[in-house]
Amino acid sequence: MIKKELEAFEKRVKSELYENIIPFWQKHTVDNEFGGFTGYVGPDLTIDKHASKGLILNARILWTFAAMYRFDANPKYLELAKRAYDYLNSYFWDTQFGGVFWLLDYRGQCADDSKKIYGQAFYIYALAEYYLATKDAGALARANEMFELIELHSFDKVNTGYFEICNRDWTVAEGARLSDKDMNEKKSMNNHLHIIESYTNLYRCEHKPKVAEKILGLIDNFTRRIIDRKTFHFNHFFDELWRPKSNSYTFGHDIEGSWLLYEAAEILEKPVLIKKVAEVALEMAQVVFKEGLDKDGGLLYEGRGGQIINSDKEWWPQAEAVVGFLNAYQLSGKEHFLQAALNSWNFIDRCIVDHKGGEWFMKVSRDGSPDLTDPKVSEWKCPYHNTRTCLEAIHRLQAISK
Numbered sequence: 001m002i003k004k005e006l007e008a009f010e011k012r013v014k015s016e017l018y019e020n021i022i023p024f025w026q027k028h029t030v031d032n033e034f035g036g037f038t039g040y041v042g043p044d045l046t047i048d049k050h051a052s053k054g055l056i057l058n059a060r061i062l063w064t065f066a067a068m069y070r071f072d073a074n075p076k077y078l079e080l081a082k083r084a085y086d087y088l089n090s091y092f093w094d095t096q097f098g099g100v101f102w103l104l105d106y107r108g109q110c111a112d113d114s115k116k117i118y119g120q121a122f123y124i125y126a127l128a129e130y131y132l133a134t135k136d137a138g139a140l141a142r143a144n145e146m147f148e149l150i151e152l153h154s155f156d157k158v159n160t161g162y163f164e165i166c167n168r169d170w171t172v173a174e175g176a177r178l179s180d181k182d183m184n185e186k187k188s189m190n191n192h193l194h195i196i197e198s199y200t201n202l203y204r205c206e207h208k209p210k211v212a213e214k215i216l217g218l219i220d221n222f223t224r225r226i227i228d229r230k231t232f233h234f235n236h237f238f239d240e241l242w243r244p245k246s247n248s249y250t251f252g253h254d255i256e257g258s259w260l261l262y263e264a265a266e267i268l269e270k271p272v273l274i275k276k277v278a279e280v281a282l283e284m285a286q287v288v289f290k291e292g293l294d295k296d297g298g299l300l301y302e303g304r305g306g307q308i309i310n311s312d313k314e315w316w317p318q319a320e321a322v323v324g325f326l327n328a329y330q331l332s333g334k335e336h337f338l339q340a341a342l343n344s345w346n347f348i349d350r351c352i353v354d355h356k357g358g359e360w361f362m363k364v365s366r367d368g369s370p371d372l373t374d375p376k377v378s379e380w381k382c383p384y385h386n387t388r389t390c391l392e393a394i395h396r397l398q399a400i401s402k
Contacts, residue, residue: 001338003401009342010397016353017390022068024358025061025383026080028376034106036087037061041377045357052111053104054379055119058088062126064383070133071391078134085130085139088123097169098149103379114173115166117154118191120146125198131205140205147202147211150195159241161187161221162195185237185245189226192218193234193257200264215264219273222261223280232283233303248304251292252317255299255324258284262327278331285328288321289340296368297343298351311366315381318348319389326396338400345393360386 031038033049037058040051062084069077091108092100094115100123103112127143130136153170154162163186165173196218203211225242228235233249234257258281265277292300299317302310325341328334351368352360354376362374362381375381 001335001342005342006397006401009345010394010401012345012349013390013393013397016349017387017394020353020355020358021360021383021386021390022077024376025064026076028358029061030080030083035108036091037084038377039106039379040375042375043357043372045376050106052379053091053106053108055092055100055102055116056122057377057379057382058084058092059100059119059122059126060382060384062088063122063129064387066126066129066133067387067391070129071394081130081133084126085136088126089142092123094168098145099166099170100146113168115153115168115170117150117162117164117166118194120150120154121191121195121198124150125194125201128198128201128205132201143202143205144208147199151214156187156240160217161225161238161242162191164188164191186240187238187242189234189236189253189257192221192226193253193260196222196264197260200260200267203267212268215268216273219261219264219277222257223277227280227284232280232287248302248309250302250317251288251299252301252314252320254284254292255288255317256320258282258288259320259324259327262331282328282332285324285337288324289328289336293321293340293343294366296351297340297347298364298366298368299344300366312363313347313351313366313368314363315352315360316385318344318352319385322348322389323392323396326393326400330396330400341393 028041028045028047029037036053038047038049038051039053039057040048042048062081065077065081065084069081088100091104094101099115099120101110101112102114102116102119105111124143124146127139131140131143149170150162153166156163163172167173196215199211199215199218203215226234234253235244235246236248237246238244262277262281265274291303294300298313299321300308301312301314301317321344322341325337325344329337329341351364354361359376361370364370
């Protein structure tokens with residue numbers, strides 16, 4: 001791909017970020033009546049003022065606007081990042097036991113006090129980004145406090161890894177289901193993926209040996225236990241002893257994990273580890289390229305035993321495909337990965353971006369038809385995947401163009 005094509009690709013990504021994604025969240029999600037951000041915006045842009053406010057949505061909003069301010073020091077981004085930061089600290093933080101609640105009602109009252117570690121990790125991820133953007137010492141102190149809470153209560157000191165869910169008082173919960181889609185098992189790939197993502201961002205803030213040690217442990221669990229070394233797909237659910245309890249795989253997690261694992265290894269600056277993880281990341285990206293990509297450039301959702309069992313194309317796997325394939329190209333120099341990243345972006349632009357209503361459709365069917373019943377904003381429909389993809393793509397395309 002010649003330099004002009006790379007520059008055109010980057011220009012399109014910037015346009016999407018600045019003209020669609022960020023303006024949508026600025027315009028439609030600030031809750032001036034009850035504080036913070038609204039919990040639900042429907043497909044027709046109708047706001048439900050009484051919708052619950054989820055930890056994942058609010059943490060991801062904090063990450064998004066902190067990351068935008070770090071990329072482009074526009075005071076409007078800082079204002080929204082600070083709004084999210086203040087709301088999380090004032091309403092989500094558990095002053096009795098520490099950690100953050102999973103769900104609030106629209107007035108900011110606790111509706112679910114469980115400590116789902118996935119959510120605690122996203123809080124660290126967002127706090128670290130806010131610190132990197134602002135150098136606010138309080139944000140870093142809170143991120144470190146969260147790290148210690150997770151390590152004290154969720155880390156399995158016998159078998160390693162992290163338990164899925166704790167009760168409010170940090171005792172390990174019997175029920176371990178993150179969402180209705182998930183199995184009731186003690187450990188999951190998804191939880192570990194976002195813990196390593198958050199710890200990597202925390203390590204960026206200050207190179208603490210204990211955080212580095214935990215990142216190393218997570219990489220070890222991924223390469224020895226979570227990745228199926230026969231197929232190079234992630235196994236999804238495990239019991240306490242790391243015995244796999246599921247047999248399907250999602251291409252979005254596979255491609256997202258390929259670049260997040262490499263990012264985690266790279267930040268530790270250990271050449272042998274970087275080489276080892278790069279090889280794994282490339283194997284995973286190649287499997288996704290071969291098995292998960294449709295002819296139109298879109299990424300299919302789920303497979304089992306070499307067969308597609310869910311052919312929908314959700315918004316977030318398309319976003320992660322762009323970054324994952326760019327990362328694979330940077331590691332290998334193989335042109336088909338770069339072309340796959342562009343094809344993924346073309347599919348996003350053609351089928352996932354809502355050019356009339358703004359933001360992205362949550363999912364489209366295999367033929368590219370959007371599901372017009374899905375919300376634009378919800379507990380799980382957030383600005384993090386698409387904003388991060390744009391920021392990562394801009395940085396990576398600039399590096400490739402040099």
